[in-house]
Amino acid sequence: MISQRSYNMKITLIKLTVIYICLIIILELLGVFNRIPKNNVALNTPGNEITLTGKIISDPEQKDNKISFILETDKINDISTKGNVLVNVYVKTNLLYGDIVSITGKFFIPKSPTVPGTFNYKKYLFRKKIYSILSVTSKDNIKVLDSKPSFIWQLSYKLRKNILQTYNNNLSEQQSAVLSGITIGEKSGLTPYIQKIFTDAGVMHVLVVSGSNVAFIALIFFWIFRNVFRIKKKIAFGLLIPIILFYAMITGANPPVVRATVMTLVVIITMLLSRNVDIYHSIFFAALIILINNPVTLFDAGFQMSFAATIGIIYFFPKFFFFLSKYKLPKFLNPAPRDAKSNNLKTIAVKLWSGVNWILSIFLVSLAAQIAVAPLLAYYFNKISIIALISNIFILPLIEISLISGFILYLASIIVTPMLFITAKISDGLVFLIIYLIDFFANIPHSTIRVFTPPIYFIILFYIIIIGLFKVKQYIWKWILILSMIILSIIPLFNNLKRNKNMLSITFLDVGLGNAIYCEFPNGSNMLVDGGGSWNPEYDIGENVVSPYLWNKKITNIDNIVLTNRYLNHYRGLISVCRNFKIKRFITTNFASKEGEYFDLLKTISEKNIPVEFISINKYFDEDNCKISILPFKDSLIMNIKYCDFSLLICNDISKETQNMISDNFAHQNILLVPNYGKKVLSDKFLLKILPEYAIISTDSPSLKVLEQLKNHKIFSTSDYGTITINSDGEYIEVTN
Known part of the structure; x- marks a missing residue:
């Protein structure tokens, strides 16, 4: 009776959580959470x-x-x-x-x-x-x-600062930053490169305090209470509750920690009440508590991946291990115990097989988690780590050891014993080894795959299919799988048929002071003209702006990249673009740049084996019914795109003298990309000859004099309108932003 009652309570809780999640999604679609509250x-x-x-x-x-x-x-x-x-x-x-x-x-x-x-x-x-x-x-x-x-929060912040200070005083800068992430989830000291290699190696999760950390803290203190202080079992469980809550506060109480904390507390309370632990009940209860506190946490990437990974491990790991359990020890490892010598051989074989099982367990846990979070990683970060299945086997055991050494290091600093120096050296060396191995795994070719942003329907169908594969013998699930496969195949075909194959689309991305223009031709081929670039070395426009835009459009290949001049705010973003996409051809001129980033671009092009075509004379080529002209003038390329009655002139950093020179080469243009980012006054002769209907200014802030000069034209500036898209069927023009 009690068992049935517990089962009913579990089902009720799961249903309640699912209904609440559906309600949150409906409210999000209605825009309720995007409104600023009254009196705010x-x-x-x-x-x-x-x-x-x-x-x-x-x-x-x-x-x-x-x-x-x-x-x-x-x-x-x-x-x-x-x-x-x-x-x-x-x-x-x-x-x-x-x-x-x-x-x-x-x-x-x-x-x-x-x-x-x-x-x-x-x-x-x-x-x-x-x-x-x-x-x-x-x-x-x-x-x-x-x-x-608040006394408790002040105490937790103070302890957090003391731990960070201990690491900073006793470890090298890089090791201190990484150990801070492992022990208390502090990531502010991590360099962009460290974050990148941890992500590429598929081990970024170790820098987010999660279930393993909370469980470890609980186990350590439980052992101390039971074996050192000889406290009774139930009292020891009770004492764990404030300690776990305090540790959650020290780490910042982010979603993975809250999830792990609630689950651990549910387990402890269940033990205190002498009841059986139901892991799914704990997970859904943790989710419900977090979402009641802040419903929009549901849309947080950390929340989603934390719960997806946990459920994935719980659901898939036993199923994976079940298949492996069918295989027995090979005969040569399992000899009959005829004598003492053979008994020794069997003992060695059993120990060896136990070690293999341990490695397989880590591999299967990693596989289960990776399958569960793969669509979310693709959706939020446009990457999937292939090497994660291998790297976690080596890294996870070292992480647990470093977690122990990190806490011992802090305790040694309080007591001020000779152990401090030894512990610091051990911790520093251990974390150095972790970074070295992660760097090695991250830099293995093709360790990470960059993918376009999957649509929501794909993510939903993905989870339905991978869950259903283990239930395929059930009649209802067999048909759910068939229907899911059909939908997964039909929607892309429908979207392709829906695409207007007579439309030329040109998008001017908002990259601040610079140019990045994406062209999609009627036949589906594409071209990227420049890639923007920031003078701030910490901000990569190619990685943070241009690449996400292309991934969002389901782009993985670029037919042509055209670099129009040697200035950093045109080419810097192309470094990441060349790394992230398959490029068929790179077109530029013979100009040279002495900036280090330009050599980084050339190095990336060489490493990726991208064919380069240098332009020294006028070049003309066709893309479907579009005619593209590229004209070299001094240190810039000027481009003209024509599609039936539509024409676009792309001018970059060209002087008034050059503007006057090209006035004789081009007649009336529908669209003009204003030279010099709209910062310098245009040549009157040039403007009268071109006579554009639309003037596009890609800039952070155009000159008032230029705006006055263009007042009789339709002006669209990325500083005012953001990203600007022009669609044309060769006759009609539509401008959207």
Whole structure:
């Protein structure tokens, strides 16, 4: 009776969680979660300088040239308000968690992305219930009025800082940053390269505190309570509850930690009540608690991958191991025990087989997790790590050992014993080995596959199919699998038939001050003209803007890339594009650049065996019914694309003298990409001869004089409209943004 009652409770909880998730999805589709709540501080006019009063409710985080924290507001310009604000302070300050402050700065609402497929920072903040940002540039604008920290949170932040300080003082910079991620989930010190290799090797999850960390903490303290202090079993379980909650607070209480914490607490409470543990019950209960606290956490990538990986391991691992369990020890490893010698051989064989089983277990756990998160990795990061199945076998055991050494290192620093030096050396060497192995796995050719962004229907059908494969003997699941396969095949065919095969589409991506133009021709072939580029070495436009846009359009191959000049804001983004896509031909001129990034581009082109065509004289070629002309002028290429009655002229950094020269080469154009990013006044002769209907300006901010000069034309600037797309069937023109 009790068993049936428990089963009914489990089913009820799972149903309740699924219904609640469906409700959240419906509300998201209706746009409910994208609305700023009433009376929220974000409803005030953005762009103005305001004074906010409130309490700092997060530990101020130092990164690059700014300090960031969340402010729980109660006043704006001495008027009562409410809501959380992300504050970025660009001066040195000693602000602490719990401080009551008055801060003056520029107030604004985060913008939506201007390029489709790129990271939506506005939505990311909205899902954390943060709807506005305050930027502070003067120390005089910050006044600490009082301090009212929560004792528990203050203690956890202090302990977190002490742990980080111990690692910083005793380990090399790189090892300190990695060990901080492994033990308490602190990733602010990780370099972009370290993050990249951990991702490419498929082991980024070890830098996110998750179930294994929480379970390890529970096991360690349970052992101490039972074997050192001789505490009774139930009391030991009870003492674990505050310790696990405190550890979750130290790590920042992110979704994987909360999920693991709730599941561990459910197991402990079940033990205290002397009941059987149901793992699925624990998972769904953890999900329900997190989503009740903040429903939009459902759309957080970390939340989805954490639960997908956990359910994947629980569901697939036993099934994988079941197939392996059918195979017995080979005969030569399992000899009959005729004598002592043969007994020894059998003992060795059994131990050897146990080791093989252990390795297979890690492999199968990794495989189960990778299958479960593969579509999510493709959707959010456009990559799937193939090497992860192998790398995890070597890395996971080392991670557990480094987790132990990390905590011992901190304890040794408190006691101040000679053990501190030894422990520090061991920890440093161990983490160095982890980084070395991960770097090795990440740089194996084809260790990671870059893929386009899969549609939502594909992800849903993928999960239905992989679950159904193990239930194919059941009649209903057999037909579900057949139907899923049919849908998976029909939708792409339908989308292809729906595509207008007479349409030329040209998109000017918003890359700030620079050019990146994607052309899709009527026959389906494509071309990328320039790739943008930022002068900030920390920001890769190719990786963060151009590539996501192309992946979002389901692009994996580019027929032609044309680099029109040698300036960094034209070619820097192409480095990542050449790494991420299959390029059939790279067209450029013989100009030379002395910048290091240009040599990086040439190196990437060489490594990828991309055919290069250098233009020194006028070049003409056709793409379906489109005629493309490329003309070299000094250190730039000028391009003209014609499709029936439609024509586009792409001019880059050309002087007035060059504008006058090419005026005789081109007649009226429908579209003109304004030279020099709209920063310099145009030649009157050039403008009168070209006489464009539309003037496209790819820039961060066009010159007012140029805007005045173009007032009789239809002006579209990426600084105002974001990404601009022009569609034409050769006669009619449609401009969208």
